[in-house]
Amino acid sequence: MELEQAFRLSDFYIQKLDDLHTAQEVQNLHEEMVIDYTGRMRREIRKDVISKHVSDCKDISIAT
Structure with a gap:
């Protein structure tokens, strides 16, 4: 992710x-933020993928 995009996010x-105003609201926002950030990073990583096999390997390495 580019630095400018990370700062905007x-x-x-x-x-x-x-x-x-509540701890539950903060927790919900945290979950939303983590899902958003990881989704964006996954899309960034996949931009450079050439084949499905390489993509599968990257998915496995991200999951571990």
């Missing part, structure tokens, strides 16, 4: 965090 979630 961080700012986005910090702004959302400012509006929360």
Whole structure:
């Protein structure tokens, strides 16, 4: 992920965090943020993949 995009994403979630009032809301935002970030990183990693076999290997290495 490019540095600028990472900063924008961080700012986005910090702004959302400012509006929360309970621990459960913070936990829910954290889960949303983790899923969003990991999905974005997975798409970045897959951009350079040439074959399905390489993609499968990368998926296995990410899962472990």
